Amino acid sequence: SYVLTQPPSVSVAPGKTARITCGETNIGSTSVHWYQQKPGQAPILVMYYDSDRPSGIPDRFSGSKSGNTATLTISRVEAGDEADYYCQVWNTYFDPVVFGGGTKLTVL
Amino acid sequence: QVTLKESGPALVKATQTLTLTCTFSGFSVYTSKLRLSWIRQPPGKALEWLARIDWDDEKFYRTSLKTRLTISKDTSKNQVVLTMTNMDPMDTGTYYCARIADEYGSGWFYFDEWGQGTLVTVSS
Numbered sequence: 001s002y003v004l005t006q007p008p009s010v011s012v013a014p015g016k017t018a019r020i021t022c023g024e025t026n027i028g029s030t031s032v033h034w035y036q037q038k039p040g041q042a043p044i045l046v047m048y049y050d051s052d053r054p055s056g057i058p059d060r061f062s063g064s065k066s067g068n069t070a071t072l073t074i075s076r077v078e079a080g081d082e083a084d085y086y087c088q089v090w091n092t093y094f095d096p097v098v099f100g101g102g103t104k105l106t107v108l
Numbered sequence: 109q110v111t112l113k114e115s116g117p118a119l120v121k122a123t124q125t126l127t128l129t130c131t132f133s134g135f136s137v138y139t140s141k142l143r144l145s146w147i148r149q150p151p152g153k154a155l156e157w158l159a160r161i162d163w164d165d166e167k168f169y170r171t172s173l174k175t176r177l178t179i180s181k182d183t184s185k186n187q188v189v190l191t192m193t194n195m196d197p198m199d200t201g202t203y204y205c206a207r208i209a210d211e212y213g214s215g216w217f218y219f220d221e222w223g224q225g226t227l228v229t230v231s232s
Contacts, residue, residue, distance in 0.1 A: 030216060031214065031216035031218075033216075033218035033219075035155075035219070037155075042204055042222040042223065042224055042225050043155065043204075043219075043222055044222070045218060045219060045220050048209075048211075048218045048220075049211075049212065049214070049216065049218075052211075054220070086154065086155055088155075088218065088219070089216070090215070090216050090217045090218075094171060095157065095170055095171050095172075096157070096160065096168050097145070097147075097157035097160075097217075098157070099154055099155040099156065099157065100154070101154045102154045102155070
C-alpha cells in the first residue's frame with residue numbers, strides 16, 4: 001500500500017520556522033497537498049500542488065518537494081498556527097486518496 | 109459562498125446501516141463538474157478517505173471498505189449520500205464531506221471545501 005510518513009509532532013518557538021515533512025518513495029511523481037486542522041474543526045487546505053497557496057492563507061506558509069520528501073514550511077510561527085497538519089496525495093496504486101498520519105505542531 | 113453540511117444519526121448500533129447526507133450549496137453539479145468525497149476521522153486519529161462521486165456518476169471507493177460503502181447523489185436536492193453497512197464500533201468517528209478540486213486539470217485532486225463534519229458513534 002501507499003504510505004505517507006509524517007513525524008507525529010513538531011515543536012517550535014513563536015517567531016521561528018517550523019518544517020513539517022511528508023515522505024514516500026514515489027512522491028516525486030505526484031503532487032502533494034496540505035491541510036491544517038485545529039481541535040474540533042474541519043480541516044482547511046493550506047497548500048496545494050506542492051507549493052501553491054490558497055487565497056486567504058498567509059504567505060508565511062510555503063511548500064516544497066525534493067527527492068522523496070515534501071515539506072510544509074511555516075515561517076514566523078504564531079500561536080494560532082498550533083494545529084494538526086496532514087499531507088495528501090492522489091494516486092492510482094491502491095486507494096485513490098492517501099493522507100499522511102498527521103503532525104501535531106506545538107508552539108512553545 | 110460554498111457550503112457543505114453533513115447530516116445523519118449521531119448514534120447507531122453495531123451491525124446497522126449508516127446513512128449520511130451531504131447537502132451543498134454555492135456551486136452547480138454540472139457547470140462545476142462536481143466531484144465530492146466522504147472522509148472520516150476516528151477520535152484522535154488521522155483522516156481516512158472513504159468514497160468519491162463525480163458529476164457524471166462515476167464512483168470510487170476505499171478498497172478495504174468497498175463491500176460496505178455506497179455513494180450516490182441527488183442533483184435535484186444538491187445532496188450526496190453515503191451508506192455504510194454492518195457498522196462496527198471501530199467505525200466511530202467524525203464523517204466529513206469535501207469538495208474535490210483540480211485547478212490545473214492535472215488529475216492531482218485536492219479537497220478545497222469541507223463540511224463541518226458529523227460525529228457518529230457506534231455502540232456495541
